[in-house]
Amino acid sequence: MSHIADITLAPSGEKKIRWAADHMPVLASIAEDFRKERPLEGLKVALSVHLEAKTAWLCRVMEMAGAEMFVTGSNPLSTQDDVAAALVSGGMEVFAHHGASPEEYEADIDSVLAPGPNIIIDDGGDLVHGMHTRFPGLIEGVLGGCEETTTGILRLQAMARAGELKFPMMLVNDADCKHLFDNRYGTGQSVWDGIMRTTNLIVAGKQVVVSGYGWCGKGVAMRARGMGARVIVTEIDPVKAIEAHMDGYTVLPMSEAARLGDIFVTVTGCSNVVGPEHFPLLKDGAILSNAGHFDVEVNAAALREMAVDRFEARHNIEGFVLPNGRTVYLLAEGRLVNLASGDGHPAEIMDMSFAVQAMCARYIARHRDELKPGVIRVPAEIDESIARKKLETLGISIDALTEEQIAYLGI
Numbered sequence: 001m002s003h004i005a006d007i008t009l010a011p012s013g014e015k016k017i018r019w020a021a022d023h024m025p026v027l028a029s030i031a032e033d034f035r036k037e038r039p040l041e042g043l044k045v046a047l048s049v050h051l052e053a054k055t056a057w058l059c060r061v062m063e064m065a066g067a068e069m070f071v072t073g074s075n076p077l078s079t080q081d082d083v084a085a086a087l088v089s090g091g092m093e094v095f096a097h098h099g100a101s102p103e104e105y106e107a108d109i110d111s112v113l114a115p116g117p118n119i120i121i122d123d124g125g126d127l128v129h130g131m132h133t134r135f136p137g138l139i140e141g142v143l144g145g146c147e148e149t150t151t152g153i154l155r156l157q158a159m160a161r162a163g164e165l166k167f168p169m170m171l172v173n174d175a176d177c178k179h180l181f182d183n184r185y186g187t188g189q190s191v192w193d194g195i196m197r198t199t200n201l202i203v204a205g206k207q208v209v210v211s212g213y214g215w216c217g218k219g220v221a222m223r224a225r226g227m228g229a230r231v232i233v234t235e236i237d238p239v240k241a242i243e244a245h246m247d248g249y250t251v252l253p254m255s256e257a258a259r260l261g262d263i264f265v266t267v268t269g270c271s272n273v274v275g276p277e278h279f280p281l282l283k284d285g286a287i288l289s290n291a292g293h294f295d296v297e298v299n300a301a302a303l304r305e306m307a308v309d310r311f312e313a314r315h316n317i318e319g320f321v322l323p324n325g326r327t328v329y330l331l332a333e334g335r336l337v338n339l340a341s342g343d344g345h346p347a348e349i350m351d352m353s354f355a356v357q358a359m360c361a362r363y364i365a366r367h368r369d370e371l372k373p374g375v376i377r378v379p380a381e382i383d384e385s386i387a388r389k390k391l392e393t394l395g396i397s398i399d400a401l402t403e404e405q406i407a408y409l410g411i
C-alpha cells in the first residue's frame with residue numbers, strides 16, 4: 001500500500017510528468033518498443049532515484065514494459081510530492097515524501113525491497129545496501145540491477161572486490177551516453193539553476209570555487225565561466241589539475257581558494273573538502289554548496305558545531321555566524337544543490353540517462369540466465385543505439401564509413 005504525502009496533489013504532478021515526457025524522445029521511442037515487446041512482463045522492479053518528473057516517466061515506461069513497479073526516492077529533499085501523487089493515482093506503488101527523516105527514508109527503502117524485487121534500479125547504492133543487509137533472504141530472486149551514479153559505482157566495485165556483491169549490477173553511470181552528458185552538461189546547468197533560484201544573486205563577476213574537476217566539475221566550471229564568473233578549481237589528482245589549468249582555470253589548494261571564493265561548489269564524491277580548517281578563512285558572505293553524492297563534502301556538521309549563531313536567511317539558505325564574526329551561508333543543508341534546491345538535470349539530459357537505465361533493465365531480463373554476480377559494463381551496442389536515436393531526434397545526420405575507409409582503417 002503506497003505511502004506518500006498527499007494524493008490530491010496529483011494533477012500538478014501529472015502536468016510536470018507530461019512536460020518532461022514530451023522532452024524525452026529517446027525514452028518515448030523505447031516506450032514504443034516496450035509496449036509491443038513487454039520485456040519486463042511479470043517482473044517486480046524496485047526503484048530508488050530522485051523522485052521527480054523525469055524519474056516518474058521512466059517508471060511509467062518500465063510499467064509499459066510489463067514491470068510491477070515499487071518506487072521510492074534517492075534523497076529526502078529531492079522527492080516532489082505532487083509527482084509521487086500522480087504516480088499513485090495512476091495505480092503505482094510509491095513510498096516517499098519530501099523531507100522524510102532518516103528513519104522514514106530507510107522505511108521507504110524497505111517498503112520497495114520487501115515485495116522481493118527481480119530488478120533493482122539504484123542511485124547511490126541504498127537499495128543494494130538494504131538488500132544485502134536487511135533482506136538477504138530475498139537476494140535469490142534478484143536477476144540484477146542498475147546503478148545510476150559515480151559514487152554508487154565506487155561502492156559496488158568495493159563490494160565486488162570483497163566478494164560481497166551477490167547479484168549482477170550494471171554500471172549505468174559509466175556508459176558514455178550517461179556520464180558524458182548527464183554528469184557534465186546536466187550537472188553543469190542544473191547546479192547553477194539550483195544556486196540561482198535559491199539565492200537570486202548574480203553569478204557574473206563572482207569568484208567561484210569548483211572542487212573536483214571530474215565529469216561534473218568540468219560542467220560546473222564551464223557554465224560558471226560562461227555566465228561571467230572567475231573560476232578557481234581545486235583538485236587532488238595531478239592530471240585533472242593540469243587539465244583544469246590548460247582549460248584556463250586557476251588551480252589552487254583549498255587553503256588558498258577558501259580565502260578568495262564568493263560561491264563554492266563541491267563535486268568530488270569525497271568528504272571534508274571544505275572543512276573546519278577552512279571555515280575561518282572564508283570571506284564574510286561566502287556561499288557554500290555541494291553537488292556531490294553525500295552531504296559531507298562541505299562539512300556541515302563541523303560548521304554547525306563551530307557557529308556561534310545560525311539562522312534561516314531564505315528558504316534553503318542557512319546562515320552561520322562564525323567565532324570571527326563573519327557570516328557564511330550553506331545551501332540546501334549541503335545536499336545536492338541541483339536536486340534539493342531545484343528540479344535536477346533537464347529532461348533532454350535525463351532522456352539519455354534513463355534510456356540507458358531502461359535498456360539495461362531489458363538487457364538484464366533478456367540475459368538473466370547468463371549474468372553472474374558482480375559489476376557489469378554497459379554493452380557498447382546500448383550506448384551506440386541510444387546515441388543514434390538521440391541524433392535522429394535532434395535532426396542531426398552523420399557520415400558512415402565507406403568500404404574503402406573500413407579497409408583503410410583495418411576495422
Ligand code: NAD
Pocket residue numbers: 149150151152179182183187211212213214215216217234235236237240267268269270271273291292293294336337338339345
Ligand atoms: P569523477 O570521479 O569524474 O570526479 C571527481 C573528481 O573529484 C576527481 O577528479 C577527483 O580527483 C576529485 N577529488 C576527489 N577528492 C577531492 C578533494 N578532496 N578535493 C578536490 N578534488 C577531489 O566523478 P563525477 O562523475 O564528476 O561525480 C562527482 C560526484 O558527483 C559523485 O559523488 C557523483 O555521485 C556525484 N554526481 C552528482 C550529480 C548531481 O546531479 N548532482 C550528477 C552526477 C554525479
Ligand code: SAH
Pocket residue numbers: 049050051052054055074075123124148149150173182186293294336339343344345346350353
Ligand atoms: N542518493 C544520492 C543520489 C546521487 S545523485 C543522494 O544523496 O542524493 C546523482 C544522480 O542524480 C546523478 O547520477 C544523476 O543522473 C541523477 N539526477 C540528476 N538530475 C536528476 C533528475 N532530474 N531526475 C532524476 N535523477 C537525476
